[in-house]
Amino acid sequence: MAPSAESEEPVPAHPDVIVIGAGGSGAALAARLSEDPDRTVLVLESGPVPQQLSAFPAELLDARLVPGARPGHPAVQRYPAHLTPDRPYTVVRGRFLGGSTTVNGGYFVRARREDFDRWSAAGGTAWSYEGALPFLRALETDLDLGADELHGSEGPVRIRRTDLRHPAADAFRAAALQLGFPSEPDKNAQQPPGFGPVPSNAVDGVRLNTGISYLLPVLDRPNLTVRGGSTVQRIVIEHGRATGVIVERAERDGHPRIDGRDGRDGHREILRCGEVVLCAGALRSPQLLHLSGIGPRDELARLGIPVVRDAPAVGVSFGDHPQIALEWTPRPPLPHPEPPADSWLGGALHLPSSDGTHPDGDLEILQSLAPLRALTDGTPNLPDEPLAPLAFLVSVQSPVLGGRMRTCSPDPAVPPRLDYNYLRTPEDRRRMREAVRTTAALLATPAFKTLSDGLVDPGPEVLHDDRSLDTWIHTHLGTSHHTCATIPMGPAVDPYGKVHGIDALRVADTSILPTPPLRGPAATAVLIAEIIAQAMG
Known part of the structure; x- marks a missing residue:
């Protein structure tokens, strides 16, 4: 460094x-x-x-x-x-x-109205959506939409939405529409959850x-x-x-x-x-x-x-969001899959899980236009692997407090004990299966089949069996760091x-x-x- x-x-x-x-x-x-x-x-x-x-x-x-x-x-x-x-x-x-x-x-995306309703129940009108909106406008300079009733143009944080011209991003958009998911062009505007670009504090390739x-x-x-x-x-x-x-x-x-x-x-x-x-x-x-x-x-x-x-x-308790990385195999005619010049992010699909508990959308499918190994190696591309797998980061973003923490020592250098307790209930596991299977369905659409040979893993025999898929998810489980x-x-x-x-x-x-x-x-x-x-x- x-x-x-x-x-x-x-x-x-x-x-x-x-x-x-x-x-x-x-x-x-x-x-x-x-x-x-x-x-x-x-x-x-x-x-x-x-x-x-x-x-x-x-x-x-x-x-x-x-x-x-x-x-x-x-x-x-x-x-x-x-x-x-x-x-x-x-x-x-x-x-x-x-x-x-x-x-x-x-990723710089606002909370949903449903979140503000919960927060204002504890914190009063300052935490309602209407109470928070003036602050949301004041903190940003929206480089795409400028100043209007929802967005600001004079705040410190510059916001730009991800570019969807990459072939994989374009295929994701088309696949989402083919499966009947709505378009959500402005994820900072409380529109119904769907597919759209990701608001980001990365501008002209610089993470601000x-x-x-x-x-x-x-x-x-x-x-x-x-x-x-x-x-x-x-x-x-x-x-x-x-x-x-x-x-x-x-x-x-x-x-x-x-x-x-x-x-x-x-x-x-x-x-x-x-x-x-x-x-x-x-x-x-x-x-x-x-x-x-x-x-x-x-x-x-x-x-x-x-x-x-x-x-x-x-x-004593906390909330976070479980996440799975699902890799898929590109194939010609997809050009060399370097990420766009400005960001590793492509599009994002938000959707409510089928139980309807969170109509503002509690499942997220976030697209990476860089291979995972490029991100973990700290290189923007992998020139030795022109068709390296790309990924979707799939998460269940329910507003629950399943985690438990415990301070372990009076020594500040000793970290607390953190138990996330992911996938603890049948509903937790059902939502994660649903998110994984939706991602697989996107890759199976005609829009994506022109670019992809499908998921690297899991295979169909695992994907269609609840118990096998639960086991696979557990062994690949990560977190959103939220x-x-x-x-x-x-x-x-x-x-x-x-x-x-x-x-x-x-x-x-x-x-x-x-x-x-x-x-x-x-x-x-x-x-x-x-x-x-x-x-x-």
């Missing part, structure tokens, strides 16, 4: 706000809060913080790649997990300016993460300091109020920096502030609350952590992220959603920051 070109800015002695994390939510929140010149804001990011676009490693900008798919990539934090009791897995989160928006696929979009343009603000290599260990809480954080600093080579200056305890530093906002993500934020004494009393006592606030709903709801609105925080029972402490990331959205949460992470920034005045 290229040098980060970070600067060593002096840290304000007592900032008004410390934001923990410069990811999808933290970058946006800090930029909005620092618009007030009378408010000092300090952002603490555990990963590198480049000071200009040219200092970003090329693979983190290349929208034809998915850095988080590369095993061992230095810009991710890895968490061991179990997707099912006997399916171990490693989930990843971004550890770099921009957080997971730096290493994900660039939230750090680039929100923070890089305003780093010269005198009231804003963004410091990388700073891992928060614990929040300092005194007399029921958050008064600062304990942070570990790292040198550029990743080793702790130890100096004996006043206010430091070895390589750890206490930073005081007026208010703390956790934007460390749906895995790290609840862990930090636990380490700070906020969580289920019995669990904290088991770890020997003094209980500051008995909070039974903090860091973790939400670990510090939910209502039982854990108020509608604007204030932690119940603790003054001057908020959470502003996807932890606070009562349920995960029916579509990927990247855009919602930014929305959360926008809503809470306005609430903070």
Whole structure:
């Protein structure tokens, strides 16, 4: 990885706000809060913080790649997990300016009206679709549609929809229509679920993460300091109020920096502030609350952590979405299947599962125009394999909280235990079978048969037998990396992220959603920051 070109800015002695994390939510929140010149804001990011676009490693900008798919990539934090009791897995989160928006696929799709209805039941009108729409418009510059009643043209996040001219994308569109699925040309407009291009924060081939979009343009603000290599260990809480954080600093080579200056305890530093906002993500934020004494009393006592606030709903459950990669074999006359110049993504089909529980669509079939091995190897094409298999990423995006998490140690370096509990119920398994079989049906249409020899796997004998298909799915199971709801609105925080029972402490990331959205949460992470920034005045 290229040098980060970070600067060593002096840290304000007592900032008004410390934001923990410069990811999808933290970058946006800090930029909005620092618009007030009378408010000092300090952002603490555990990963590198480049000071200009040219200092970003090329693979983190290349929208034809998915850095988080590369095993061992230095810009991710890895968490061991179990997707099912006997399916171990490693989930990843971004550890770099921009957080997971730096290493994900660039998918930037709004939540559905059905999601907002659930969230507003817990958080009030601010979380209704009508309440959120002004913020959704304000955060974006829609390069395709411009400003109208649904879209914005002056926001930090530039949005462009994927190009469907690639032969495989065109075949996907035609196949969806042949099977009777509707067209959904604007997936950010609450149209009925169907086939359409994917709104993305990748523009002209560059992945514009939230750090680039929100923070890089305003780093010269005198009231804003963004410091990388700073891992928060614990929040300092005194007399029921958050008064600062304990942070570990790292040198550029990743080793702790130890100096004996006043206010430091070895390589750890206490930073005081007026208010703390956790934007460390749906895995790290609840862990930090636990380490700070906020969580289920019995669990904290088991770890020997003094209980500051008995909070039974903090860091115990979560929601995410199971995913399967289904590869298919191209054949001539498909030209060399390089991805388009701007993105690895093709089209997406959203549809409701057959039980009709979620009419806004709880199944997603997302097209990759790059071979999976190209994504995991970090190369935009495979010149030695001119007809390498392409893939659909097939997921069940139900808004359920089946996951369980548990902090395992008072040591911040020890990751929490994560049990996703995927495919636990007959309905879970039925929905995933339905998504896989719909993908196979798309490939069997006349539109796709001109380009494809069909699925690499599973074969027909597995595909048409429920028990065999369940077994195959289990052995190929992955996750969408859409973790939400670990510090939910209502039982854990108020509608604007204030932690119940603790003054001057908020959470502003996807932890606070009562349920995960029916579509990927990247855009919602930014929305959360926008809503809470306005609430903070």
